[in-house]
Amino acid sequence: MDNVTPQNRLPILSLICTAFGHNYIITRKITNHINEYKCTCCGKEVSNSYSGNFELLTRKQREVNECLSSFFKKKKRLSIH
Numbered sequence: 001m002d003n004v005t006p007q008n009r010l011p012i013l014s015l016i017c018t019a020f021g022h023n024y025i026i027t028r029k030i031t032n033h034i035n036e037y038k039c040t041c042c043g044k045e046v047s048n049s050y051s052g053n054f055e056l057l058t059r060k061q062r063e064v065n066e067c068l069s070s071f072f073k074k075k076k077r078l079s080i081h
């Protein structure tokens with residue numbers, strides 16, 4: 001068995017993305033302004049932050065989004081009642 005990580009499994013597709021740009025789709029809505037995206041081509045996952053920049057969706061970023069998401073839902077629920 002070799003130690004190939006999922007990200008490095010399809011180097012040719014990554015090259016296509018590098019040349020033509022990633023083809024992101026929204027995989028998860030966090031707030032009205034923040035989403036998680038996944039590239040349909042190479043599978044790279046990113047998220048946009050409050051500053052509006054795309055950031056690599058690391059485990060830490062995912063946790064931050066998880067907090068934001070639950071906070072946002074709570075806030076939304078409170079504002080309805």
Ligand SMILES: [Zn+2]
Nearest residue numbers: 017022039042
């Ligand atoms: Zn890509």
